[in-house]
Amino acid sequence: MPKPPTPLPATSSGTASSGTASSGTGSPEDASSGVGAGTRPTQPAQRPRVLSVEDLGVRLGGRQVLSDVSFHLCEGEVAGLIGSNGAGKTTLLRAVLGLTPVSSGRVSVAGGRGRHQAVGYVPQKVVLDADLPVRARDLVQLGQDGHRWGLPLPSAAKRAATEELLAGVGALHLADARVGQLSGGELQRVLVAHALAGRPRLLLLDEPLANLDLHSARDTVALLDCIARQQGIAVLMSTHDVNPLLGVMDRVVYLAGGRAATGSTDDVVRSDVLSSLYGHHVDVLHAHGRVIVSVGDDSHSDDGCDAVPASAGVLVGGPVHRGAGAR
Amino acid sequence: MLSGLFSPFMLHSWEATSLVAVAAGAVGFFVVLRGSTFAAHAIPQGAFTGAAGAALVGTSTLLGAGVFSLVAVGALARWGRRGRHDVVTALVLVGMLATGSLFLSLGSQYAQQTFSLLFGEPLAVSSGYLLPTVGLAAACTGLVLASYRRLLLSSAAPELALARGVSPATANFLFLLAVGAATTLALPVVGALLVFSLMIGPPAAARSLTARPGMALWLSVLLALVTAWSALVGAYWSNWPVGFFVGAAAVFWYVLGRAAKAWGHRPRNAPAVGSSR
Amino acid sequence: MSIVHAVFAPGFFSNGPVQAALVMGAVVAAVCAPVGVLAVLRGQSFAGHAFADITSTGGSAAVLLGISPVLGFAASAAAGAASMEGLGARQHGDRDLVTGTVLGGALGLSALLLYLSTTRQGTSGATVSVLFGSVFAVSSANWPWVAALGLPALALVAAAYRPLLLSSVSPELAAARGVRSHLVGAMYLAALAASVALAALTIGAVLSTALLVGPAAAALGLSSRPGRAMAWAGAIGVTSVWAGIVLAYDSYSWPPAGRGWPVSFFVVALVMAFYAASRAGAHRHGRSPAGKAA
Ligand SMILES: Nc1ncnc2c1ncn2[C@@H]1O[C@H](COP(=O)(O)OP(=O)(O)O)[C@@H](O)[C@H]1O
Numbered sequence: 001m002p003k004p005p006t007p008l009p010a011t012s013s014g015t016a017s018s019g020t021a022s023s024g025t026g027s028p029e030d031a032s033s034g035v036g037a038g039t040r041p042t043q044p045a046q047r048p049r050v051l052s053v054e055d056l057g058v059r060l061g062g063r064q065v066l067s068d069v070s071f072h073l074c075e076g077e078v079a080g081l082i083g084s085n086g087a088g089k090t091t092l093l094r095a096v097l098g099l100t101p102v103s104s105g106r107v108s109v110a111g112g113r114g115r116h117q118a119v120g121y122v123p124q125k126v127v128l129d130a131d132l133p134v135r136a137r138d139l140v141q142l143g144q145d146g147h148r149w150g151l152p153l154p155s156a157a158k159r160a161a162t163e164e165l166l167a168g169v170g171a172l173h174l175a176d177a178r179v180g181q182l183s184g185g186e187l188q189r190v191l192v193a194h195a196l197a198g199r200p201r202l203l204l205l206d207e208p209l210a211n212l213d214l215h216s217a218r219d220t221v222a223l224l225d226c227i228a229r230q231q232g233i234a235v236l237m238s239t240h241d242v243n244p245l246l247g248v249m250d251r252v253v254y255l256a257g258g259r260a261a262t263g264s265t266d267d268v269v270r271s272d273v274l275s276s277l278y279g280h281h282v283d284v285l286h287a288h289g290r291v292i293v294s295v296g297d298d299s300h301s302d303d304g305c306d307a308v309p310a311s312a313g314v315l316v317g318g319p320v321h322r323g324a325g326a327r
Numbered sequence: 328m329l330s331g332l333f334s335p336f337m338l339h340s341w342e343a344t345s346l347v348a349v350a351a352g353a354v355g356f357f358v359v360l361r362g363s364t365f366a367a368h369a370i371p372q373g374a375f376t377g378a379a380g381a382a383l384v385g386t387s388t389l390l391g392a393g394v395f396s397l398v399a400v401g402a403l404a405r406w407g408r409r410g411r412h413d414v415v416t417a418l419v420l421v422g423m424l425a426t427g428s429l430f431l432s433l434g435s436q437y438a439q440q441t442f443s444l445l446f447g448e449p450l451a452v453s454s455g456y457l458l459p460t461v462g463l464a465a466a467c468t469g470l471v472l473a474s475y476r477r478l479l480l481s482s483a484a485p486e487l488a489l490a491r492g493v494s495p496a497t498a499n500f501l502f503l504l505a506v507g508a509a510t511t512l513a514l515p516v517v518g519a520l521l522v523f524s525l526m527i528g529p530p531a532a533a534r535s536l537t538a539r540p541g542m543a544l545w546l547s548v549l550l551a552l553v554t555a556w557s558a559l560v561g562a563y564w565s566n567w568p569v570g571f572f573v574g575a576a577a578v579f580w581y582v583l584g585r586a587a588k589a590w591g592h593r594p595r596n597a598p599a600v601g602s603s604r
Numbered sequence: 605m606s607i608v609h610a611v612f613a614p615g616f617f618s619n620g621p622v623q624a625a626l627v628m629g630a631v632v633a634a635v636c637a638p639v640g641v642l643a644v645l646r647g648q649s650f651a652g653h654a655f656a657d658i659t660s661t662g663g664s665a666a667v668l669l670g671i672s673p674v675l676g677f678a679a680s681a682a683a684g685a686a687s688m689e690g691l692g693a694r695q696h697g698d699r700d701l702v703t704g705t706v707l708g709g710a711l712g713l714s715a716l717l718l719y720l721s722t723t724r725q726g727t728s729g730a731t732v733s734v735l736f737g738s739v740f741a742v743s744s745a746n747w748p749w750v751a752a753l754g755l756p757a758l759a760l761v762a763a764a765y766r767p768l769l770l771s772s773v774s775p776e777l778a779a780a781r782g783v784r785s786h787l788v789g790a791m792y793l794a795a796l797a798a799s800v801a802l803a804a805l806t807i808g809a810v811l812s813t814a815l816l817v818g819p820a821a822a823a824l825g826l827s828s829r830p831g832r833a834m835a836w837a838g839a840i841g842v843t844s845v846w847a848g849i850v851l852a853y854d855s856y857s858w859p860p861a862g863r864g865w866p867v868s869f870f871v872v873a874l875v876m877a878f879y880a881a882s883r884a885g886a887h888r889h890g891r892s893p894a895g896k897a898a
């Protein structure tokens with residue numbers, strides 16, 4: 001039942017899964033790697049690194065949830081953290097935030113300021129009571145000073161900053177609405193403004209597209225892309241479907257079995273790389289500008305059910321009519 | 328010194344205490360599972376108000392307690408459906424207590440009577456009390472056992488229960504009804520203020536000692552019996568109020584459960600860690 | 605003039621204890637308002653109520669030992685808060701269970717102390733007066749104590765206002781912002797214990813829960829801003845207490861006994877009426893299409 005860790009082929013370009021990213025402060029080593037249909041052209045490697053994750057391992061409840069995860073992110077880059085349910089996406093984001101203790105390896109976030117100042121976070125699920133006496137502008141304000149002691153003093157500058165942040169995510173019209181009464185998409189925008197209010201250099205989003213329809217998902221991706229480019233903020237967002245991010249990602253961190261394959265989309269979302277990550281054969285199909293990853297799960301083969309097609313699932317991808325591929 | 332414990336005079340006390348313990352242990356399993364400690368604390372105060380009201384108009388304590396438990400249960404079930412649970416519980420509780428203090432101020436209760444209603448008087452259980460006690464205990468335990476599966480499902484996963492046709496509101500009402508019955512039954516024996524301790528202490532320990540729900544239910548009943556009997560012996564021996572022993576036992580059970588959990592976590596998980604990687 | 609007399613029975617304004625009660629009630633309602641709004645938002649109404657009952661243990665001990673009840677109230681509230689923290693009230697799932705366990709232990713102790721004081725001293729009236737609070741029994745000599753409980757409670761809430769609010773909205777967002785939720789939660793528990801001890805001491809255990817939870821819950825529907833909701837809660841609390849005192853004073857001439865109805869009965873009835881009205885209003889508002897967005 002326990003599978004031995006699958007060593008990833010060191011030759012596979014772009015996979016930085018065991019120790020290749022440990023060389024420290026140098027320029028991003030895959031800046032020159034393949035630029036294909038799925039990946040936004042990477043700009044020259046002058047930009048400073050914002051996040052370095054080196055050989056990260058996390059144990060939770062006696063179980064190794066993540067091991068040997070290494071990757072880095074530079075200013076203004078957008079990265080997708082891809083993986084199925086339970087792959088460890090949330091765990092990785094929380095480890096980067098410092099909310100989950102790291103059992104091995106290192107996470108470093110640029111900037112002398114504390115981790116909480118440098119990183120903004122939008123959790124996957126924020127459940128708010130409808131009668132909460134907190135408006136969208138109050139929540140964004142708390143993103144600026146929610147960690148401060150003492151009573152807040154009314155300030156025109158803070159008010160203006162709050163409104164600017166709300167306008168930046170297209171939610172100024174929601175400023176006076178109760179946060180508990182916003183729809184999913186509206187709340188998400190306000191939460192992005194809340195996260196940006198701390199002037200972070202790195203923005204983490206956990207499954208920001210999970211509960212959005214196709215249209216809102218596209219809007220959200222465009223918004224995050226715009227934030228990354230215009231403000232130079234590094235954006236790392238988790239998703240189980242690679243397709244909505246195809247046009248905007250500079251980097252993919254692909255999680256499976258507690259391990260990661262990282263690099264550009266074309267270097268990672270490939271049959272050979274994913275096959276060695278999963279430890280068994282994985283098909284990667286390209287159709288109409290979309291990517292479909294078909295994971296035939298061989299872990300059930302010993303119970304004699306591998307003839308049942310349901311045990312083989314399409315992990316990444318969705319109905320083909322959603323085709324929102326490369327832009 | 329304890330020889331009088333088993334005198335014929337004490338027989339009623341033993342019987343009533345045991346019935347109370349069985350009902351409280353069974354209902355308590357769900358109190359802890361559903362996280363309804365506050366409700367289990369509030370309903371007995373309704374029963375107390377009823378008992379005070381009964382003394383005012385001169386009817387039986389049990390009748391007053393029963394009627395006002397029902398009122399409290401109805402209010403909790405009705406208003407708890409919308410709005411914050413704990414707020415509704417707090418308001419029902421203070422409403423009941425304020426009415427109770429009105430009854431006390433209008434009537435001319437002896438302080439001793441009030442004290443017994445609040446903190447219990449198992450040694451004074453009379454034979455006339457036994458028949459309704461048996462009935463209430465049977466009703467309460469029967470209710471818990473009959474709705475065991477739907478209560479379990481709707482406590483663990485309300486959406487799943489709804490999909491199986493168990494409305495959470497109905498399940499909640501059944502549960503509160505069982506709490507109300509156990510409360511009414513327990514009021515003269517354990518007292519209004521400490522009934523809930525008998526409901527939360529034993530199951531808190533039971534759930535830490537076993538992971539199987541059915542087993543935890545029986546264990547909870549067993550530990551409640553141990554608690555009630557010890558409290559009875561303690562009260563007989565020291566003449567101290569039985570509520571003191573019940574409250575102390577609940578703390579003991581909770582701490583024991585926590586210790587068992589902490590202790591059980593280490594040896595059981597250590598080999599699992601070793602083999603998983 | 606006759607209408608005024610119908611409402612305020614003769615002697616109302618010149619009555620010393622009544623004046624003290626009016627001032628004391630307003631002070632307590634004002635302290636309870638911000639603490640109560642946070643209690644409701646954080647789902648800690650049970651803890652708020654538990655402290656009121658827990659202080660009865662201190663009250664019983666004070667009766668037995670013959671010390672100042674203020675000391676007993678304050679000490680037992682502190683001990684209660686410490687045991688809740690110690691037993692791990694921070695684990696959210698178990699929070700109510702821990703609260704209930706501590707409360708049960710305290711009530712059991714209270715039973716013993718009351719029993720002992722009854723047998724030793726024959727003061728059998730202690731039970732009712734301790735548990736139901738003979739309302740407004742605090743003399744002006746206790747004003748320093750009122751300040752000693754109320755001011756720290758308000759100061760703690762003010763000091764941790766923003767982290768508290770954020771962690772009440774969403775613990776996850778607060779943690780990401782670097783808020784130390786455990787520290788902030790412990791500070792709040794201390795503020796809750798102090799303000800409930802103050803309320804239980806001055807206006808009784810029943811009223812302290814009513815004033816902590818009722819006005820706060822009613823106020824949530826009245827403003828979408830945290831500070832204003834607290835102000836509303838204060839206004840509702842003060843109004844309820846004052847009107848309750850007026851009615852209780854009037855009730856001395858009421859049937860059946862002609863010895864007055866308890867203040868707590870009136871205040872609780874008023875608080876519940878405010879809550880019901882606010883819920884009804886919010887419900888109607890929420891149903892209307894314009895109710896959702898601003
Ligand atoms: N606190 C925890 N204790 C034990 N295991 C945990 C804990 N949190 C998460 N896990 C486990 O870690 C794995 C990864 O979880 P998560 O990071 O939430 O996955 P994802 O976000 O990719 O769906 C899951 O198998 C989950 O069961």
Ligand SMILES: [Mg+2]
Binds near residue numbers: 089090091124206207
């Ligand atoms: Mg997740």
